Amino acid sequence: MTEEMQTKLAAIVSRVAGKTVNPDPEESLFDAGYLDSFALVDMVSEIEREFHVKIPDADLTPRRFDSLARIGDYLTARIK
């Protein structure tokens, strides 16, 4: 994950969490209290918009979006 991608993802998490947060890349966004089920939905929509990708329904598993690192890995593979 590039530094630019991490910065963008942290900004998205801050927007959907409704507060400024700076998660550790490996930290669980759910365990840290930044995301709940509905914030996850909003985060996925923002990721699609920000990174100009359409995430297929089959890829929509909470585990894939559990941390900035996991999201970064997924997006890197998708955008390649």
Add this chain to the structure above:
Amino acid sequence: MSSIQSFGRYLPDRILTNADLARLLDCDPAWIFESSGIEERRIAAEDETIAAMAERASRHCLERAGSDAAQIGLVILSSATSAQRFPGPASQLAQRLGLAGIPALDLPVASAGSLFGLALASQLAPVYGTVLVAAAEKMSGPALSEPLDRNVAILFGDGAGACLVTHSPGTLGIVDAVLHSDGTYADDLRLPLSGPIRMDGRTVILQASRRMPAAISEILARHSVEAASVHSFLLHQANNNLTARVAKTLGVSADRFFLNIRYCGNTSSASLLIAASEWHEKAVIEVGDYVCFAAFGAGFHWGALLARK
């Protein structure tokens, strides 16, 4: 074209408030409302059966239609919470309505059950004549089973709904329906033979928030109907926050979505017909207006149905 003749509903008398639940779950009543949009739900009596609840809703439906049960040629009953593996409650519902001898079909499809029942009825009405579609659930038992999961326990209530579908002109013509199922997620929302409901809420919400508006868009596109021109959306009453996201995805004002979850809770398959019954008594619709039904639930099963006045 098959059409909907009338709707009916039954809600048990006992009310379980968020304050009652908060004491049981050791949580804040305000958190329950913020998480779900629910303030209270109805709880059936212990000896009240699925067939008995479905009968009450069906009789209300017949009364609203101004007709008697003798016209019914097929009974479809959706319930995922009947007391035994077999027989299901459909044949008992038919017998209670004086319809012993006519075919009665059980649909244990959970939350999308009444939508699937409506879609099936629209196809079967030309063969069987009037089809009674009922849905009844006692969700409170499994939702409040030990070990308690507060994310599950806050959601569910009990109730029943009903609808008459005929092959002659009625209140709402059934234009078309789309149904989908995907067993990939069968373990993410299930009710085992014993114990509480098991739900991975994150997966359920994530999938529902995408697939339900997609099904609605699919049925609307098939008939060149703009979402903004639909008079009312009637959804399975799962969670207010989910309904708000479906509205946002479709670009439709949330006030087009009828909601009664605040005082009924999530009654699984019964919720769509309970909501439709209440909506139908209040709504002012003109000839040509479109109404869109949609549901998503365990299985996963989901879909949408388009109807027109």
